[in-house]
Amino acid sequence: MPAILQFEFMVRALIGGAIVGALGPVLGMFLVLRRFSLIADTLSHVALMGVAVGLATGAEPSLVALAAATLGALTVEWLSSRQRLPGDVTLAIVLYTSLAIAVVVISGAQGFSVDLFAFLFGSILSVTSLDLWLLAGLAAAVFVYVTVFFSELSQSSFDASLARVTGVPVGWVNLGLALLTGATITLSMRVVGVLLVGALLVVPVLAGERLATGLRATLGIGVIFGVVSALAGLTIAFYADLSAGGTIVLSAVVLLFGAQGYTALRDRRRASQPE
């Protein structure tokens, strides 16, 4: 048995990483296509605010973070549905407000810098069996949501007005997506950390988008790339004693460059061989 599988915490980290790697791109695809991928970073900082409040008040940080991310998702969708502000402005306001609150709470209550560090950069040691069960439950919920509402989600990301005139309840569909994104980010940040969790939703999708024709194929490639990045990153982190969050995201970036290079070569070959 390879050394990496002899440690229980690594087995938990690998299972958790695989689930997180699969979940991120499933939700991320619709966010990227809607040009709303900054919501991942926004909600991760809202979750960080929840962590800070939890650590300062003695409440369970993950639960407060989950509540905060849910509230953040509702706020973002509510603000953008009113269309008073452009989407990116809404996201920026929510992101910086929560980050500022997090910083203030952290500076006010001294003495939990180690715990906070684990949330910021991820800590594979901290993945518990409960986390895995929660992740598995969330994965099931996301799977059902995305397969049942695939057409609604696709249409809302393609052209929201056109979707409305086709009878799609765009607001509700996007709200569901935002809530699941908030939950995914909160549970994923144990593995990759607040600062990098957004990358896991976005980078594998960009690779899938390069290679695939069709939304389902893009989703499939994104999920495969997400899982491969998570497992490769965790393995590298284990043997080289590096931060798992960083190696996971860097693995995803390497795959993205690979996909980019492959499509560039393919397009050049097609161009030189007329049909």
Add this chain to the structure above:
Amino acid sequence: MSGAFPSSRPPVLRLDHVTYGYVDAPAVDDVSLVMAAGDFMAVVGPNGSGKTTLIKLALGLIKPASGRVQLFGGDVAHFGDWHRVGYVPQVATGIQERFPASVAEIVSHGQYAGVSALRFWKRTTTPVVLEALESAGVAHLAKRRIGELSVGQQQRVLVARALVGRPDLLVLDEPAAGVDAHGEELLNDLLQRLNRENGISVLLVSHDIGAVMRQANVVACINQRLVFHGEPHDLTQDELARLYGFPVEVLLHDALHEHR
């Protein structure tokens, strides 16, 4: 002009004193018009005249500040029969170059009729989808990515998407924008066929008045307010001058001639 209205055919779209926008500078100002089943109605006006806003009001995408909008006889705010409406938005500015959906996927969205748990697992390239692509003349593009097509091809894909649900009303916003002359001709022929042979009502927005005069049986000229509403050959040079703010004889002469 009032002789042609109201028509004996049932109304497809009806606007009663509709106003939208800032109080001192409304984008659409007190517009009333009726479109009957089987009409080919063109909404024309210069850039910034409120044409696209009028379409958004007609489709319930925005709510009027005052006035009433009815689709197929019911208030648009409570309208639910969206399968009766095929909407073709302006594509020249719209579709992301890298959007990875296939043409067949985009067209299959037009069949949407509520939540369906197993749709994800079914094929998108169905005979109905291919038939719609065929009638829009783009069946050979079914497996291509929507983002990599030309604007004219994307336009016809969106027409196929609108047709696949077998609508009673087709609404097109500036379909000629960004399309070359050949593409425009193909589109015009298709719309004529759909209107005359299939009896689909067509509502077309354009800033190119000459082109639509040949096709439409009803024209609504707007420049915030309704300047003219009636049959194209009743449109006078005076009204056109009011619409565009300058005489447009040269531009219009051929088109009017052909219409007669």
